[in-house]
Amino acid sequence: MSDSTQPYRVLARKYRPQSFGDLLGQDAMVQTLANAIKRGRLAHAFLMTGVRGVGKTSTARLIAKALNCVGPDGQGGPTIDPCCVCEPCRAIAEGRHIDIIEMDAASHTGIDDVREIIEAVRYAAVSARYKMYIIDEAHMLSKQAWNGLLKTLEEPPAHVKFLFATTEVNKVPITVLSRCQRFDLRRIPADVLTAHFGRVAQAEAVNAEEEALALIARAAEGSARDGLSILDQAIAHAESGDGAPHVTAAQVRDMLGLSDRGSVRRLMAALLEGDGPAVMAMVRDQHELGVEPVALMRGLLETAHAVTVAKAGRNAPDPAQSVEEREALADWASQLGFGALHRLWQLLLKGHDEVATAIMPIEACEMALLRVVHAASMPDPGDIARMLAGGALMAPEAAASAPVASTQGSSARLPQRVEDLVELLWQAGRGQLAQHFHDCAAIARFAPPELALRLTRPWPHGDFARDLAMALKDVTGGAWQVREAGAEPVEPTLMEQEAARAEQARSAILATPVVQAAMAAFPDAELVEDDPSAQWSIAT
Template sequence: MAYLVLARKHRPKNFSEMVGQEHVVQALANALGTQRLHHAYLFTGTRGVGKTTVSRILAKSLNCQGPDGTGGITATPCGVCQACRDIDSGRFVDYTELDAASNRGVDEVQSLLEQAVYKPVQGRFKVFMIDEVHMLSNTAFNAMLKTLEEPPEYLKFVLATTDPQKVPVTVLSRCLQFNLRPMAPETILEHLTRVMATEAVPAEPQALRLLARAARGSMRDALSLTDQAIAYGNGELVEGGVRQMLGSVDRGHVFRLIDALARGDGKTVVEISEGLRRDGLSAASTLEEMTAVLQAMAVLQAVPARAAAAETGDSEAAETARLAAEMAPEETQLLYSLCLHGRAELGLAPDEYAALTMVLLRPLAFKPGDAQLAAGSAEKKTLNEPKRPPAAAVSAPVIAPSMPPAPAPAAEPPPWDEEEFAAAADVESPSAPPGPRLPVVDAPKARPAAPIDAQAPAKVQAMPLRVQGTAGQRDMPQAQHAASAPIEPSEEGDFWFATVTRMVAQELIGALARELALQSQLVGRDEDQWLLRIERESLGQAGSRDKLQGALAALGHSVKIAIEIGAVSDSPARRNKLAAEARQRAAEEAIHNDPLVQSMMRDFDARIVPGSLRPV
């Protein structure tokens, strides 16, 4: 007899044998027990979680005749009657399975629906099972809508899909939907242990645990990997062989890496990374295993009670609990995030092991060192800080204001004591962060107030000012100073401003030619040639000059334009800017002098938002 793979040999035959889908089993069992049967069922979930298995068990439950042939609808099919045996073997005439991935057209669906008009031949119900139903075409979905909504009483639809988002809403609304969840590694591990005991295959618990994790929630994948591991291990499951077959990294390397990162031992991290390179172990698998361990550590740190409930026989669980106690929770979260995002960086680097080393060393850059390391880093950070002069040499520069000096006061209060100022300048807050600090000066002690003479005029005392510096003023372009200076009207400037204004108003010039006219200064003119001065050479292109000459010719000035580069003191653009500034000032003065505005500012403490005033 040919060998039957484990995934088919150990397929559940009834609801009691199913694992990991208790919520679906309970709902279907209760419905079958109370005879509250729906006409269409939709089972969704990832691969290998039991969609087809549930469909076959449901078909057996609907058509089971019992060992003596007198049974009815039941949640516990006997498995020995003709209907149960035929459904298990796939030859029951009233149970039809359609693969929608290869039969997705309207013709295939129509041929299936043609059988719906005939009553069951052997069983109690006809059951149409359509697998991967989301692969059907839109016309095929439309063709089955009416029958799916009101099928004959002897017909049941069972639909299965791994992508329910692609199923039309009109189909979803006609079905009773059940979502089969991915199975937990612990559930898969328990089932694999029972299967290996039934098959009498010696298996190490750690080898089965690796297979359960590699299945990623799919029981069929777990059984298929177990078949492969049995063949690889020549009839037995050993941790080393299973790990080598899967290409997974030994958790021992992962634990040593996390322990070295917790201690800040970069040398050990690099040595382990080089060892992974020599052994040919996958860098992506290393980061994947690290994220799994760090996730378990984060759970233990958030819920300490889980550490006491961990399996005592599992050495990995004990090591995970130890690392969770040694590493701070914030470091665990940081390392988890770096490892998770580091997997995407492996394909970007020319060498994945170099990328792995960088990902592993990155947490050390964010990890605080010991006191000596902290002192060294603090010393490095202060290398570029300017040294403060001695306290006795601290002085504030006095800048003379541009206004006329105020009359000297009759009596000037005594200045601060220099020693007192120096002592106050060296006081630093112990809780202040490292880095450059400014001297903190305490307020002078209160002195007895001098008698105030009501007849004496108010005296203003000049105080020392501290300024940022004048480097920015020295670097300011001269054009900005010239733009703020007033313009001395001239005959050439007035003529050129009027000419440019006419050309712009009549739309004789545009774009670059208009900019040339606005930004230039008419230096001189005669009967056949005018000389313009510009500051930027890019404005004086030949095309712009030719267009400007054509516009002047349209106004009756048939002249040629010569251009020179130099400082411009009078241009139409500057005149327009000064006129706009004058209008803005007039508008602001009008608002500020308005009686209503002044009353609102006085009575309601109103304020004018700076920059909100615009001249009309």
């Protein structure tokens, strides 16, 4: 039959990996398998897990090839590089090998299906070196089916191997996981997918722009199968120039319903400048062009994330970014602080969730972005706290008459007593930290901004000294040195001091003649505290 009369095979099937060298982004797993085959340390059961389209079932078939390959001369043994020309290799690739049994657990979920396997494993392979069972979507097997398979899975005959593939490994019983050699297949990096799609496009005689392939790779989210399906669709959507389809970035954006990245950058700039009218106009323009509001919010989230990682110092460029976009991200990263970027992310993330569930998505999008605009015009909460602590925020008439603070007055911002430090933490919303400091911190040295302490009870959230130093830096605007006290003598904790003062006051009251006479008249009476202001009374 000629090529023109053969039915079309989609790219995801046509370019399925036929050797471990074709497997994308799974080098660690391939190396582990190669060493196991070379040293003869082959497990009797393998479990492949990972998101859709990363090669779980393909890997299972490649393992079947690797363990059953006999080489072109028929004398070879197990190898990480199967020849793909011997009869076992070709039969496995074509899905017709009698000893390689594939089962879809989604449609064979019960104990009866597993019972057939248990009965069949007793018999040796017909022509292969190993009889192999590839069970796809293994998490769909019922509890009874897994229980029936457990004993066979733990001690199978030497000629049998089990290969499980699943996207939801958390649904596989732990008793099964403990009997398998597990491989977690990684999401395929976007740059690897972009290069792969370029090779596929070249093999298909398709002209594709680099940016278009990068957009497809990003939309694939680490899945080769998803990406090839999108590429298939893009080729069908593309216009033919000189006889060959030409896939452009603009066509891919239209096909996927993505917002133009340049428009997203302009919208982000308007948000950061606090230009409400411009933001509203841009949102409506994008909506009229057919861009979904949730896609617009997603584009802004991606931009905010890209700015943040650029500020954090990630040097590897995103292949989907143009030169103009990288320059814009670098410019924003140099101007914005991490605090502002994190608040921007939280506002956009909340807005995205609102838009995704709103009955009026475009209106929800506008309201969410206007919230970001108004937040952009507000000062940083940390700056407000520092200005309040330094007296920089006051009424205009007071500010006019206030003297200019000297540069040596910064110590006035620091708490002068341990009690003041606790109160400062409470006022700043760090109640849990303030309470633990009050109850459990025995002070060895208090000389702000230096503090040495010893905890009477551990801090349940990690490093107390570090957390306290960071909180005090945020509250006071200056760096603190907080350390654990060594063998130094320490003062009682504030809670212990308060308890000691209360006991001292109680003893003083009990020592007064009036109270002693009352206690003598009423032997069962007790001295109790009426309220937190330490008003005492005698209860009979």
